[in-house]
Amino acid sequence: MKILDIIKCSACALALTAMTSCDDWLDNKPKGFTIPEKYEDYKQLMNGQGLYRALDVYPLFITDDAQLVARGTCPEAPEFEFYGMSEEIRNAYSFQHGQLFTPGQNDACWEDAYANIFTYNAVINNVLKAADGTAAEREQLWAEALVGRAFEYMNLVNLYGNHYDSNTAANDYGVPLVLSEEIKGEKYARASVEQIYQQIKSDLDKAVPKLAQKTKYSFDPSQSVGYAFLSRMYLYQGNYEKALENARLSLQQNDKLLDYKLYKAIQGQWGRLVLASDEGEAFPDEAKNIENVYTRLFNNTTYIFKQVAASNSLLETFARNLPANGEDMRLALFFSKDEFNPYTTGGSPVHFPGYTIFAPYIEINCGLSTPEVYLTAAECEARIGDPNKALEYLNRLRDMRIKNNVHFNTPTNLSKEEVLKMVIDERRKEFAFNGLMRLIDLKRLNRESWFAQTITHSAGEEGTWTLEPNDLRYIMPVPENVLSFNDMPQYER
Numbered sequence: 001m002k003i004l005d006i007i008k009c010s011a012c013a014l015a016l017t018a019m020t021s022c023d024d025w026l027d028n029k030p031k032g033f034t035i036p037e038k039y040e041d042y043k044q045l046m047n048g049q050g051l052y053r054a055l056d057v058y059p060l061f062i063t064d065d066a067q068l069v070a071r072g073t074c075p076e077a078p079e080f081e082f083y084g085m086s087e088e089i090r091n092a093y094s095f096q097h098g099q100l101f102t103p104g105q106n107d108a109c110w111e112d113a114y115a116n117i118f119t120y121n122a123v124i125n126n127v128l129k130a131a132d133g134t135a136a137e138r139e140q141l142w143a144e145a146l147v148g149r150a151f152e153y154m155n156l157v158n159l160y161g162n163h164y165d166s167n168t169a170a171n172d173y174g175v176p177l178v179l180s181e182e183i184k185g186e187k188y189a190r191a192s193v194e195q196i197y198q199q200i201k202s203d204l205d206k207a208v209p210k211l212a213q214k215t216k217y218s219f220d221p222s223q224s225v226g227y228a229f230l231s232r233m234y235l236y237q238g239n240y241e242k243a244l245e246n247a248r249l250s251l252q253q254n255d256k257l258l259d260y261k262l263y264k265a266i267q268g269q270w271g272r273l274v275l276a277s278d279e280g281e282a283f284p285d286e287a288k289n290i291e292n293v294y295t296r297l298f299n300n301t302t303y304i305f306k307q308v309a310a311s312n313s314l315l316e317t318f319a320r321n322l323p324a325n326g327e328d329m330r331l332a333l334f335f336s337k338d339e340f341n342p343y344t345t346g347g348s349p350v351h352f353p354g355y356t357i358f359a360p361y362i363e364i365n366c367g368l369s370t371p372e373v374y375l376t377a378a379e380c381e382a383r384i385g386d387p388n389k390a391l392e393y394l395n396r397l398r399d400m401r402i403k404n405n406v407h408f409n410t411p412t413n414l415s416k417e418e419v420l421k422m423v424i425d426e427r428r429k430e431f432a433f434n435g436l437m438r439l440i441d442l443k444r445l446n447r448e449s450w451f452a453q454t455i456t457h458s459a460g461e462e463g464t465w466t467l468e469p470n471d472l473r474y475i476m477p478v479p480e481n482v483l484s485f486n487d488m489p490q491y492e493r
Contacts, residue, residue, distance in 0.1 A: 039133025042123045042141055051116050051148065052219055054296040055155055055366050056108040057303050058100070060435030061085075061092040062467070062474065063442060063455070065428075067309040067355070068093055070460025074352040079307045082459035089303065093457055094465045097493055099477050107479040108299050109159055113152040114178065120149040122181040143210035147221040147229065150203040151296070151367070153177075154233065155436065157196040159476045162491070163443040164237050169194035173489055175478075187486045190478075197237065204230050213253065218287055218295040218367075224253035225294040228368045231376045236444060244380035250373045256290040257370055257400040260329035265336075268344035272361050273333055283333075286363040296367035304433060306342075309355040310335060317428050323406040330401055330429055334360040358433050366434060371397055375427050382420040388412055390419050394426055401430075417450060424451070443474050 036042055060066055068082040078084055082093065091100045101107055123145035127138050153175070162172040174196040176188035191199075208226035215222045221229075227250035234243035263283050264276040273283035286295050318331045337356045341349035378393035388410040395407045412419070424445065431437040445451040446469035458464040467473060472493040482488070 036122065036126065037131055039127065039130040039138055039141070042127040042130060045119055045123055046141060046144060048119065050112070051119065052295070052297055053112060053299050054116075054151070055436055056299050057301060057435055058088055058092050059109070059159065059439045059476070060304060060308075060433060061089050062095070063435060063438040064311055064453075065314050065433055065435075065438055066093065067311040068457075068459050069309065069355070070462050073460060074355065076350045077352040077357075080309055080352075080357065082462050086303070093459075094463060095457065095467045095473050097473065099480055101479060103480055106481075109155070109476070110479050110482065112299065113156050117149055117152050117178055118181055120145045120152070121179060124149065125181060139210045140212055143207040144221055146203040146207035147211070147226060147294075150200045150207075150229065151294075153196055153200050157193055158236070158440050158443070159436070160478060161193045161196070162475060163440070163447070164193055164197060166238070169197065173491060176486075188488075189486075190488050197233070200233055204233065218292045221294050222253070224250045225368055227253070228293060228373045231373060232368070235376050235379065236440065240380040240384045243376055244385065247373050247377040247380065251370075251377065254293055254370060257397065258284070258289060258291050259400050260333060261400070261403050263329070263333060265333050267341045269342055270361050283362055286365055289365070291370045292365045292367065293370055294368040295365050297363050298366050301364065304358055305361065306340060306357060306359045308433070309352070309357050310432070314428065314432060315356060317425050320425055321422060323402070323404055325404045326406070327403040328401060328429065329403065330432065334358065334432075364434060366436065371430050375423060375430065378423045378426070379420065382416055382423050387414060387416050387419040390423060394422065397426065397430070421450070439474070446470050
């Protein structure tokens with residue numbers, strides 16, 4: 001099989017399981033499916049709704065952002081009790097060894113990523129030979145597919161592999177590296193972390209020159225996205241010089257930030273965030289938010305919207321470095337303290353005294369954003385450059401986030417380490433409840449003595465659990481259904 005019926009076959013291929021049975025099924029050509037041949041066919045593949053969804057929310061529950069409670073703690077809000085969560089979330093929150101998912105359950109992070117990779121592979125390997133479209137159009141679509149594939153592999157290797165370490169990456173288990181859209185029934189081996197990163201770099205290096213300066217929709221990557229993505233990759237590798245270089249290139253093309261101070265939260269559910277000056281204008285959605293340079297949306301957000309309390313350590317982070325009369329709008333807009341009223345008119349609020357829950361009622365972007373690029377640049381300046389420039393990046397972002405913000409003084413007498421700690425705090429606040437971002441930060445920063453920390457989760461009498469720095473339980477297990485068809489080594493978590 002070439003690209004024939006790639007969409008339908010991905011349902012069999014996405015988990016990298018049962019390849020033989022899938023191959024048998026392919027002996028007969030299904031009816032009602034288009035054979036991609038033309039540029040427009042590949043463009044439609046790239047517009048598939050499935051590509052816009054990525055990851056899952058369960059990695060959040062390994063981090064230090066979430067707080068679940070014991071049964072009966074808040075009778076009016078049983079939805080954020082530990083007992084009521086799904087088994088994989090309870091397993092993640094309690095730092096269980098081995099598999100998180102029970103046999104037969106699907107791991108959306110793994111399966112959706114590989115489903116998308118097969119689609120991207122079909123475009124990458126064939127669109128340049130398409131029968132229509134201009135050469136420039138075909139090359140741009142090819143480049144966009146390369147970025148998409150790199151994005152999926154970046155997520156996969158950081159979820160299911162050890163964090164990148166130049167000393168061990170060549171031998172550390174990564175994930176299967178699939179570069180073909182063909183399904184031949186072969187078994188898949190784990191590539192190394194180094195091999196996956198090499199592929200990500202290769203894809204991005206090829207893509208950047210062919211990406212458009214601007215795109216109509218934020219689901220389609222522009223050249224600034226390519227540079228932003230490279231800055232993320234180099235940051236995770238600890239190559240701060242290259243990370244800073246690419247962050248600067250990205251900001252040269254797009255440095256837009258949304259002013260959160262212009263908005264307020266009102267009663268109600270979706271649409272509760274509106275302009276303070278005009279309640280008829282809502283907070284921009286994920287596609288219209290000028291900060292979302294590459295938009296991807298989480299699966300299963302119902303598990304966290306209005307169902308998870310913020311941890312004390314997260315709330316303490318919001319309080320640090322806050323001016324005396326300041327108000328952090330990230331906390332004010334996206335969280336509710338003590339109670340939440342889900343009704344636009346009438347109705348009674350739900351009470352959860354002593355807790356602050358996550359209730360953003362906007363879709364969370366798990367792609368790439370301008371704030372991330374600012375914070376990458378700030379971190380790199382704090383590490384290897386000028387701490388004053390790092391604070392300038394922080395001041396620019398905080399001006400858009402904090403009412404009555406007071407700038408950090410520049411020049412500063414703060415040490416590089418002190419500035420670095422402030423940057424990491426800002427990353428945590430900016431990406432609160434964006435589970436993968438915090439998980440990766442914990443994995444990479446726990447290797448540094450100034451940051452290394454033990455996470456403690458509790459749920460009253462139902463248990464208290466701890467996770468030491470660099471514990472292998474930070475690494476997700478390859479799903480059991482994949483292992484049943486592919487002989488892959490595992491981290492002993």
